[in-house]
Amino acid sequence: MSKDKLRIGIIGCGGIAHAHANAYKSFDDVEVVAGADIVPGKARKFLDRFDWTDADAYDSTEELCERDDIDAVSICTYNSQHAVCAVAALNAGMHVLLEKPMSVTIEQGLEIMAAEKASGKIVSIGFQPRYGANYQMVRNLIVDEKALGDVYYVQTGGGRRRGIPGGTFISKEKAGVGALADIGCYALDFALNSIGYPKPLTVSAVKYDHFGKNPKYFGDYKNFEVDDFSAAFIRLEGGITLDFRMSWAMHMDTAGDFLFLGKDAGLKVKQPNIGAWSGAWDGTVGDITLFHDLYGKLTQTPVPIETQEKGNLFQSKVRAFVDAVLTKGEAPIPTSQIIRNQAIIDGIIRSSECGHEVEVKYLDKI
Ligand SMILES: NC(=O)c1ccc[n+]([C@@H]2O[C@H](COP(=O)([O-])OP(=O)(O)OC[C@H]3O[C@@H](n4cnc5c(N)ncnc54)[C@H](O)[C@@H]3O)[C@@H](O)[C@H]2O)c1
Numbered sequence: 001m002s003k004d005k006l007r008i009g010i011i012g013c014g015g016i017a018h019a020h021a022n023a024y025k026s027f028d029d030v031e032v033v034a035g036a037d038i039v040p041g042k043a044r045k046f047l048d049r050f051d052w053t054d055a056d057a058y059d060s061t062e063e064l065c066e067r068d069d070i071d072a073v074s075i076c077t078y079n080s081q082h083a084v085c086a087v088a089a090l091n092a093g094m095h096v097l098l099e100k101p102m103s104v105t106i107e108q109g110l111e112i113m114a115a116e117k118a119s120g121k122i123v124s125i126g127f128q129p130r131y132g133a134n135y136q137m138v139r140n141l142i143v144d145e146k147a148l149g150d151v152y153y154v155q156t157g158g159g160r161r162r163g164i165p166g167g168t169f170i171s172k173e174k175a176g177v178g179a180l181a182d183i184g185c186y187a188l189d190f191a192l193n194s195i196g197y198p199k200p201l202t203v204s205a206v207k208y209d210h211f212g213k214n215p216k217y218f219g220d221y222k223n224f225e226v227d228d229f230s231a232a233f234i235r236l237e238g239g240i241t242l243d244f245r246m247s248w249a250m251h252m253d254t255a256g257d258f259l260f261l262g263k264d265a266g267l268k269v270k271q272p273n274i275g276a277w278s279g280a281w282d283g284t285v286g287d288i289t290l291f292h293d294l295y296g297k298l299t300q301t302p303v304p305i306e307t308q309e310k311g312n313l314f315q316s317k318v319r320a321f322v323d324a325v326l327t328k329g330e331a332p333i334p335t336s337q338i339i340r341n342q343a344i345i346d347g348i349i350r351s352s353e354c355g356h357e358v359e360v361k362y363l364d365k366i
Contacts, residue, residue, distance in 0.1 A: 130332075
């Protein structure tokens with residue numbers, strides 16, 4: 001084991017851990033020294049698959065966290081285990097790259113933030129679309145160049161016509177939340193990050209499971225325990241409203257484009273790849289159009305967009321985390337922002353369960 005390299009552990013060695021591993025494998029200045037998974041033998045097989053035969057495999061996160069020579073971990077467990085694993089790693093003095101969504105409940109999110117503060121380590125949340133050139137351009141246009149003037153209304157969401165993932169994603173105990181947290185958190189992150197992550201205040205929402213529980217549309221319907229469609233009206237600070245819909249399955253090609261309405265101009269970001277598996281998760285966009293008045297005429301200007309390899313986004317997200325740890329910098333995608341995303345998800349769940357608008361919980365803390 002090299003003392004000069006950043007020493008990494010991977011917690012949860014399932015599907016997405018492979019993308020983290022591929023990114024770490026491509027960096028010269030990091031070394032993966034350990035992995036943990038609660039399925040016995042799974043961490044060993046995973047590490048061997050990447051030729052990390054000298055790395056130690058553990059059958060629990062607690063054992064991995066007993067080590068005092070690991071600088072940072074990627075946490076790739078299913079959602080319900082994000083908080084417990086992040087808190088354990090932080091308490092053991094490790095920096096954390098935590099997969100999205102940050103947590104299942106807002107309380108778990110706040111626990112992560114408290115442990116982060118107490119440890120002096122960083123937690124970055126894994127929203128790789130942030131590294132998409134077009135997502136960055138939209139944020140620059142709105143936040144830095146103020147091309148729209150004050151933004152007062154945002155529509156976000158989208159999702160899939162027929163794309164329920166199955167596996168751990170449909171379990172209440174493991175995923176905790178369905179489409180809303182799986183791909184809804186990306187759509188919320190794009191919308192909120194593009195306007196400077198204002199604080200959410202209230203949420204009125206509904207959620208459904210019409211497709212997941214129907215044998216006509218989903219084979220594993222007996223085990224489907226989460227949402228497959230949700231819609232919400234969210235009031236944000238500064239008089240901004242956020243209109244949100246997210247689907248794993250519906251009888252429609254898209255639940256809408258991204259719309260940003262400002263006092264001086266509007267921006268439409270069309271959904272890419274409308275159809276079975278579309279959504280905001282991979283950083284791709286369709287056309288982007290600026291709606292504005294020019295010499296008193298209603299004008300639509302196409303905004304030039306970039307094409308970017310999807311794989312690079314994941315690499316960029318892991319690299320940004322590694323750089324922040326190496327330079328003792330700030331978390332690239334900080335919990336102080338993502339707790340607001342989580343507060344909306346929490347609000348959508350509570351509002352849909354009680355049937356009326358709810359105030360966002362812990363407003364003083366988010
Ligand atoms: N950023 C992305 O593009 C992206 C894509 C897919 C999934 N994800 C996120 O990654 C997470 C994992 O998704 P996945 O598809 O890899 O799921 P998965 O079910 O394939 O893998 C999760 C793994 O975590 C293990 N695990 C559970 N609890 C554990 C614990 N306490 N300690 C150690 N290991 C534990 C499970 O045994 C399993 O092997 C989810 O939160 C999901 O939202 C992100």
